[in-house]
Amino acid sequence: MTINTRMLSAVASVLAVLVLLGFSAQHIQAADPLKFNRLLKKPEEKNLPPPRDGIHDATIPAVDTLQPPQPPLSQLPEGKAGNYVDWVKALESGKINPRFDRLDPKAEPVIMNLDIVREVKGSMPDVVYPHKQHTEWLDCSNCHPAIFVPQKGANQISMASILLGQKCGVCHGKVAFPINAQTCRRCHSKSKKPVKAEAKDKDKDKDKQTTDRRFGPQ
Amino acid sequence: MQRRCRRIASVTLVVALVVHSGSSWWSPAGAAEPEGAAPGQQDIHRRRQALSKKLLFLNTLVRDSERTRKIEVGDNPEAKDLLTAAREHAERARSQMEAGDLEPAERSIDMGLRAIGVAFRALSGGGDHGRTPRERYEELGNRIASFRQAFAQVVMSKGAEAAKFLDRPRLDALMEQGESAAQEKRYDDAIEPLAEAAGMLERALSKALEKETLYYRREFASPEEEFAFELERNRNYQTLVDMLIAQSPPGRGGRILLMQRLLEKAQDLRDRAQARLAEGDTAKALELIEQSTQNLRKALRMGGLAV
Numbered sequence: 001m002t003i004n005t006r007m008l009s010a011v012a013s014v015l016a017v018l019v020l021l022g023f024s025a026q027h028i029q030a031a032d033p034l035k036f037n038r039l040l041k042k043p044e045e046k047n048l049p050p051p052r053d054g055i056h057d058a059t060i061p062a063v064d065t066l067q068p069p070q071p072p073l074s075q076l077p078e079g080k081a082g083n084y085v086d087w088v089k090a091l092e093s094g095k096i097n098p099r100f101d102r103l104d105p106k107a108e109p110v111i112m113n114l115d116i117v118r119e120v121k122g123s124m125p126d127v128v129y130p131h132k133q134h135t136e137w138l139d140c141s142n143c144h145p146a147i148f149v150p151q152k153g154a155n156q157i158s159m160a161s162i163l164l165g166q167k168c169g170v171c172h173g174k175v176a177f178p179i180n181a182q183t184c185r186r187c188h189s190k191s192k193k194p195v196k197a198e199a200k201d202k203d204k205d206k207d208k209q210t211t212d213r214r215f216g217p218q
Numbered sequence: 219m220q221r222r223c224r225r226i227a228s229v230t231l232v233v234a235l236v237v238h239s240g241s242s243w244w245s246p247a248g249a250a251e252p253e254g255a256a257p258g259q260q261d262i263h264r265r266r267q268a269l270s271k272k273l274l275f276l277n278t279l280v281r282d283s284e285r286t287r288k289i290e291v292g293d294n295p296e297a298k299d300l301l302t303a304a305r306e307h308a309e310r311a312r313s314q315m316e317a318g319d320l321e322p323a324e325r326s327i328d329m330g331l332r333a334i335g336v337a338f339r340a341l342s343g344g345g346d347h348g349r350t351p352r353e354r355y356e357e358l359g360n361r362i363a364s365f366r367q368a369f370a371q372v373v374m375s376k377g378a379e380a381a382k383f384l385d386r387p388r389l390d391a392l393m394e395q396g397e398s399a400a401q402e403k404r405y406d407d408a409i410e411p412l413a414e415a416a417g418m419l420e421r422a423l424s425k426a427l428e429k430e431t432l433y434y435r436r437e438f439a440s441p442e443e444e445f446a447f448e449l450e451r452n453r454n455y456q457t458l459v460d461m462l463i464a465q466s467p468p469g470r471g472g473r474i475l476l477m478q479r480l481l482e483k484a485q486d487l488r489d490r491a492q493a494r495l496a497e498g499d500t501a502k503a504l505e506l507i508e509q510s511t512q513n514l515r516k517a518l519r520m521g522g523l524a525v
Binding site for chain 2: 062110111112113116119120135144149150152153160161163164181184
């Protein structure tokens with residue numbers, strides 16, 4: 001009997017703590033969904049249902065009628081960060097077939113197969129920006145010229161600006177994969193190899209032409 | 219002992235249950251709920267609250283939004299009529315709610331929301347996110363100018379081979395057509411040729427640069443220029459560390475203290491770097507500013523941010 005009462009007491013205390021924690025977490029998250037530290041979300045906070053996602057107002061009764069994202073997203077190829085969906089794979093495998101123009105179902109994208117490699121100072125691998133994967137889903141005008149001026153040396157890009165939601169950060173960290181320890185190498189993907197090794201690489205990919213463009217401090 | 223345990227258990231359970239029913243106990247929505255109301259009355263109360271929020275949303279759209287102002291000052295009669303209708307629905311819904319007629323009020327709110335939605339679409343000509351034809355025209359003009367410049371650069375580096383991808387006479391004709399329409403303030407008519415011109419340029423660039431890789435090498439004209447670059451990077455990271463500290467969740471005091479120490483160290487190194495630069499010792503200045511940035515990087519990693 002004594003054990004039962006103690007157990008009841010312990011269970012009730014744990015319950016109280018859990019409820020209090022859940023309550024406060026919900027209210028902290030709902031404070032500002034676009035806060036800078038949104039990038040630091042833990043994996044267990046992924047794809048939470050609308051009342052707990054920190055975006056929707058949990059006090060509105062209808063919030064429970066919205067579809068929770070996890071069941072449909074779990075049907076798509078798995079990614080390592082953000083909403084844990086590899087959207088490029090999802091598109092390539094035909095799992096999704098988004099309309100290119102909201103009003104015109106027959107509109108076709110202008111796919112640009114152009115890679116831009118930006119040399120990075122220091123030991124981090126250089127950045128590769130693949131136009132192809134971006135233009136399969138986005139229009140040129142989504143980025144040019146408002147976010148990126150399509151000219152060499154015209155764009156000041158830094159990690160800080162991206163993390164503060166500018167340049168690549170206009171999408172990455174909001175609606176595209178976020179910048180964190182799991183995703184560094186998705187952009188910093190070209191290692192600084194010695195010239196010989198680089199020449200070998202070029203032989204491998206013969207149909208790719210390369211052009212050098214030099215730019216100043218960015 | 220047993221009695222004490224039982225008391226603790228019951229008190230804790232009551233606290234848990236009260237907090238669990240939190241939305242009504244804590245939230246503003248639940249705060250005004252009448253005490254001891256019957257279940258039916260509670261439903262009505264909740265419905266009234268939900269409708270009040272919906273009406274507030276409608277009123278925000280029809281009174282205070284940027285797009286509403288655009289309709290008011292614009293020259294789209296259809297959008298203006300729809301805005302007037304939406305405002306009438308909102309006003310009707312308010313009177314109906316005051317009279318306690320919740321169902322008709324909800325219908326009025328829904329009709330108002332529909333009307334304002336159609337008004338916004340009419341304003342934007344279908345899919346331009348609230349931009350006026352003139353804004354759309356100007357945006358297309360900027361886009362074309364930047365792509366033209368980019369294409370000219372490609373032609374300069376690749377020669378006639380690249381130039382053939384663009385039908386120049388057609389582009390010039392489209393531009394002329396658009397510009398003359400815009401001069402007569404017929405922006406709706408100017409948009410179509412300009413959109414076609416932008417599409418032509420995008421396709422030409424895509425073909426001219428097909429399967430290419432552009433390398434943007436990083437080079438500095440002088441050590442001073444390199445120092446300016448590093449100093450800028452250092453200041454950017456400092457901003458990030460400050461933000462991380464400001465937005466840290468409670469209970470991370472120890473970590474914040476360490477981050478602050480790293481900040482101080484970085485500040486000291488930055489000051490010494492700038493002093494060395496002033497003395498003309500750019501090599502040492504660069505070394506110190508890079509060390510300072512390393513400290514800021516450590517602080518950022520400590521806060522969970524990989525840079």
